[in-house]
Amino acid sequence: MSHEPNSKSVRRIVLPSGRTIDVVKPAAPQPTPAEGLHVCPQCGSHLVQPLEWGEGQDGTWEMTLGCPNCHWLTEDVFSREQVDRFEEQLDDGLADMLSDLRRMTQANMAEDIERFVYALDADLILPEDF
Numbered sequence: 001m002s003h004e005p006n007s008k009s010v011r012r013i014v015l016p017s018g019r020t021i022d023v024v025k026p027a028a029p030q031p032t033p034a035e036g037l038h039v040c041p042q043c044g045s046h047l048v049q050p051l052e053w054g055e056g057q058d059g060t061w062e063m064t065l066g067c068p069n070c071h072w073l074t075e076d077v078f079s080r081e082q083v084d085r086f087e088e089q090l091d092d093g094l095a096d097m098l099s100d101l102r103r104m105t106q107a108n109m110a111e112d113i114e115r116f117v118y119a120l121d122a123d124l125i126l127p128e129d130f
């Protein structure tokens with residue numbers, strides 16, 4: 001049997017009722033800087049969004065992040081650098097989404113035109129359709 005160092009941290013939370021529960025989490029439960037804050041640590045989605053934010057102390061930011069995919073939520077303090085990178089990721093994501101949308105619109109139009117041409121060829125479109 002190997003004796004690994006304790007890689008989990010236990011956080012004791014006291015409920016309003018007075019009961020305490022131990023929440024066991026992996027040693028690094030927050031998104032690692034390498035992954036970026038836009039990556040959900042629970043499901044791996046790249047769509048994590050800031051839900052609430054406010055300036056903390058010493059240039060840090062307090063943010064509530066949420067994953068629209070699995071509804072993972074976290075509230076934590078992040079460094080200015082992490083937040084800057086997160087903002088860049090959000091901009092990239094938005095740009096990706098817009099170009100996807102453009103591609104999809106074009107694909108749909110091409111399909112519509114094909115269908116229209118086919119219908120014309122097959123004499124399926126008659127003057128009374130207009």
Ligand SMILES: [Zn+2]
Pocket residue numbers: 040041042043044045067068069070071072
């Ligand atoms: Zn998720």
